[in-house]
Amino acid sequence: MVKNSRSLEHCARKCSKNKKTFTCRAFYFDHQNRKCHLLPFDRFMDGAHREHRVNFDLYEKKDYVRECIIGSGVNYKGRRAVTKANIPCQSWTESFPHEHTFQPARLGKKDLNGNFCRNPKNESSGPWCFTTDPEVRHQECGLPQCSQVECMRCNGEDYKGPMDHTESGKECQRWDSSKPHRHPYQPKKYPDKGLNDNYCRNPDNRVRPWCYTMDPQTPWEYCNISVCDPGNGSDVDATSSCFSEQGQSYHGTVSVTPSGVTCQRWDSQFPHNHTYSPQNYKCKDLRENYCRNPDGAEIPWCFTTDPNQRLAFCTNIPRCETENIDTEDCYEDNGGNYTGNLSKTRSGIPCGLWANHSSSGESSVGLERNLCRNPDQDKHGPWCHTTDPSIPWDYCKLKRCDKSPNISAHPRSISLVSKTSCFIHKTTRIVGGAQVHKAKDGSWVVSIQKG
Structure with missing residues (x-):
């Protein structure tokens, strides 16, 4: 049709x-x-x-x-046709070996096709069927809850399971839809967060997976996902004297900011209230007042004991990677094709994530993580947004491969806590075009993308 x-x-x-x-x-x-x-x-x-x-x-x-159920499984229309004891199901149109009144013609909306497991009376035990064993009239089929098909580790940042209802039973809104709730978590803007369909996810490192709901009165709710066995709990990538990538495995003891301010304890709400308690983030090693990265920020950070400064990035912790890139990396022409791994400015400030500064729901090709790039073909070379609120963006510590004159790789020193800057910047830079809204229905479909 x-x-x-x-x-x-x-x-x-x-x-x-x-x-x-x-x-x-x-x-x-x-x-x-x-x-x-x-x-x-x-x-x-x-x-x-x-x-x-x-x-x-x-x-x-x-x-x-799908071969899992939500709640009682009253809407299950899958193809499982054996019971939990592995007994084949009797066809719903047959009356042997067991007579019954569940006729498909009379219960058309219940989808009583073939001999598939169904739950036509919405029984709490889940989908069932009459069996082909004369000694066993009917039996449950033992279909798993979608919340148990895949368990979550830690706070579920990497959860990619099929659960698509909240803990109160509300249907989740598709991530690529802005109805009924507008939101910033478009799949193309966060391609590594698994924002497929309307499944429960944790793209912003909350306590556990969640989703926007199809209820206009309820913007979002947490999802009830089973927790994996803790195992030995060891982090094979943990470091203590330096940090790699974004520093989420840093377990060192640095507890002061680059300007010398002592960090606030994670189990304290003074002088700054916050939700990053050791109880909520048990696998993030939020001991004492050590610099950590529980939310997937650019680098480890901490709340400070200064009432006038809520938090600070711990740029005083060295990276584990060698810094040869500072002197050896270079770019051709204006750096529009630069694809290196440098992620700090010419003054040493860590770059911010491109995704946090995009003016569009669509991500630009090549703007990975917080790496130096030149998406707008700036004649002075690659640049990035910074993690310092007083300096929205700056050029990166790179030189042209032909060693021709370029912007200085060593400008005057900048204080990370200063309210003024010796650089003059535009307030914002616009990368990419206008936002495109793709209206899609809620959660009832699985998309198979074209090849």
Whole structure:
């Protein structure tokens, strides 16, 4: 069945409106002709096969393709056909070996097809079936909860499981949708956060995975995800005298800021209130008042004991990597093609994450992490946003490969806590174009991206 469609959201609504003579299980969207093709089958049905085509995206209703349940599993329409004791299920249209009144024709909306496990009466024990064993009339199928298919470690920053409902049972909003709640966590802006579909995730290092909800009155809620066994709890990448990458494995004892201010204890709320308590972030080693990185910031940091300075980055901790890049790395022309790994300015200030400074929901190619780049072809060379609020951006400590004159790699000294700067900057730099909103339906479909 082919329908003209203005958008994916419109197409999804069409597929959701099942008619007596047609049950839509999936659709594929023709981007070029703005048409949606409604399908009465999914990838698992006999005779179905998949092809990769340009300009086409396939979407399938989750209830038909996933093998885990939400709550009681009343909406489960998967293909499990054996009980928890591995006894084959009896077909719903058959009355042998067990007679019953659950007739598919009478209970059309319950999807009593074949001999698949179902929960037509919304029983708390979950999907079940009549069995082919004359001695066992019916039995539960033992389908796992989606919250238990994949457990989470630590605070769930790396959780990529299929849970898509909150702990109160609310359906999650798709990450690539701004309805009903606008938000900054677009998948293309955070490609490494696993923001697929509407699954529970933790892109901003909160206490545990969460999601925006489809309830206009509830912006977001935490999700109830099972916790993995702690194991031995050791961090094989832990360092104590230096830090690597963003320093999330730094377990050293530096407890003062670069300007000499003592750090505030993590288990204290004075002079600054915060949520990064050792109880909430048990695997982040928030001991004493040592510099740490519990939220995935650019480098380790701490709250300070100065009431007038909430936090400070611990730039006084050295990086474990050699600093040869400062003297050996260089760029050609204006540095528009520079792809090196330098991530600090000419004055030594760590670069900030590009994702935190984008004016668009779309990420620009090559703007990884907080590495020096030149996305706007600045004639003076690669630059980056900084982690110092008083200096929005600055050029990086790089030189041209031909050693031609360039901006100084050693400008006058800058204090990281100073309220003034000897540099004069524009307030902001704009990289990328205008934001594009892609309206998509909530959470009922699984997207299979075109190849």
